[in-house]
Amino acid sequence: MRVLFATSPGLGHVFPTISLAHALRAAGHEVLMATAGGKEAANAGLHVVDTAPGVDIGAVFQQAASEQSEEFDYSTDVDTEKGLEFVGAIFAKLSGVSVDLTVSAAESWRPDVVVYSSMEGTGPLVAAKLGVPAVSHGFGFADEAPMTEAIFEKMVEERERHGVQGFPEVHESIDVAPPSMVDRPVRGWPMRYVPYNGGGVLPEWVLERPARPRVAVTLGTVLTQVGALTSLTKLVDVARHLDAEFVLALGDADPSPLGELPDNVRAAGWVPLSALLPTCAALVHHGGAGSTLTAIDAGVTQLVLPHGADQYMNADAVARRGLGLRSEPDQVDAELIDRLLTDPGLGRAASEVADEIATLPRPADLVPKIAGLA
Template sequence: MTKVIITAIGSAGDVHPLLGIGAALAARGHEIVFCSHPPFEAAARRQGFAFRPIGTADEYAAAMANPALWNPRTSFRTLWAVIAPTLLPHFQTLVSLTDDDTILVGTLWAFSARLMQELYRVPLVSVQVSPSTLLSAHAPPTHPRLTIPRGLPLVVKSALLRVIERQVLDKVCGPALNTLRAQLRLKPATRIFGQWLHSTDGVLCLFPEWFARPQPDWPTPHRLSGFPLFNEMGEPAPDPQLDEFLAAGAGERPVVFTPGSTLIDHGRYEDAVRGALRESGLRGVLLTSQAPEPDDAGSSVPSVLLKRRYVPLQTLLPRCRALVHHGGIGTAALAYAAGIAQVVTPFAHDQFDNAQRVVASGCGVRLDGPLHAQALARALKQVLGDPSIATQCGRMRDQLAASPNGCEAAARFIEGFMRGGARVPSRERVPIFAMAASGHGV
């Protein structure tokens, strides 16, 4: 049995896929230690994992509620300001947990795990939840502010990408990271996102090739596992009102609306949804934190819009006809699996790139904010009235149904690094581990 230490940093869309992969590894007999933000502790422990927090619950809540995190102009710097203070404490946690039969698995921001690999040669699998952070000059990611036109000559795209790396990304992350590297007696890192953060052992990409075709300048070795479709919540609680609403409408299935964990004005968002439903004559289910708890006392079911705080999308989407969402890749994957059209309304981070890939796949349209009722109604009319979109959604559903389980494929890739990997003998690294774990000499 190998100990697998998983570092999952980010929103629910970044963390939940790693819960699924951890569950697949646990089912294969491995010990899982899950390191993430405190709000995900209950979900990790439901899977039987040991849990180690990164930061505090208050810090995470404050970050998610900070408008600057959802503004494309300030999101990157704001996110780094939250992550940077956790680098040394999390590094010390990893040092204390690691033994001679340990493998590390980490998402994009698992810098401390990358330091462990670099300093102590602990095997590491880097995980890319979405393709936007694989900075390719051959296929530059879509970004609201820094998108490199794909039609430019490759040499020009490469030069522009290097400028973005050095003058934007490295300038934000380099000072804090390289201060810690100096304490660990490591040389400064450059091209942090283009090269350094990717494990030299292997990079696991949690999406299929038809969603993002591998590029010549992606890190190697890499493996595309497919979407890790995972429902950690189990069977949903009975909801008679929801069931009645879904069955109503003379067979006209509703549209689902969800902004995900994006910080938005929920009142304005709901107004746009209601206006779009009025204009289009459709019915909808709105998933919002502002929804009241379901009423089991037999109150009347609304005819046009039903609000819920949470409904598992894996069970809801197959009973609906379209999904309007923020552009999280996990949400998009569930829409593909359900075979329904998508209207993607990106706000920040990787959402713009994911939205563009949904459009390229022929399964939806992209609608940039701010969200207005008329534009939303037009977008819904487009995706629901286009037979080619319906046909392509059906093809994607069938293709995913016939594909290997993404969590299982990811688990098999990770297991490949558990046998015969290079490791530093424990007698050589224990003194350094002890020094780092104590906080002295680093």
């Protein structure tokens, strides 16, 4: 069986699909990834088609957002009709730049099934054009089906150009949200979130159990590139007065805007969260779905400092389930960090949800289901 993965650009959308792609390959199936750029998927050992060579995806996003007539508040509007209109229009534009090369690759390679990230419209378009089944791969807590439909419906020009009227006749979906953290039914097939955060040569200290609590800190892969690093200034200032070790996993970002770091704060560069968190007591992060779910898998408590996109929704899910806290970045104080590290209720809830997702079907368990569609 040949499975084409079509993902929207950005590591937060590509990385959640990697574990399923690896499971399919391990079972003897062929996998091809179609996405803008594609370096990260190639680094994961996958064959990749760059569907938007030379395109500045960030500029496309900014242009699409600027064309919206209404102001949009990510903290309140994401999970609303206004959110469907706003976000659907932006991701329809992002999907549009990848359509033609994805269709061309698919017509040459002839997949039996198309798996696509849920904030992406190219996957269902390609599957419908080729007459093959499609599977939407969720990556967070939202009810992603309405958003996928909104994106697809807005791709009028692309669908007309390729003679596609509606969704593929055979369409399934994968839901990775822990059931106890959402107030909606499971969409399609539930699947355990198995973190993929990239590979790397680990420094020796990452594997060592520290003498005092270790707290990982990350802002994901986008925020550090758009000037959000200084949102951690208050956290770093608070950290210098605490008996804990803080690890800033900030990728290639220059930590100098945070000033001189105290002795108990380590700037670690790029460290895969799934490797770092097993020796940590907690994670402080921006609320990206991948960071949130990776912390859940590790069973650690979380402090979420949302900045935009779906991060407010993810922060609410964490706080509502009781496995973590949420705060504005400038309101972080010693009392908040102390509670994060010592509140037994938070730790108990984090362990419960880690146990919950461990019982869900693994990516390998879904391989026969996908093969059954072909």
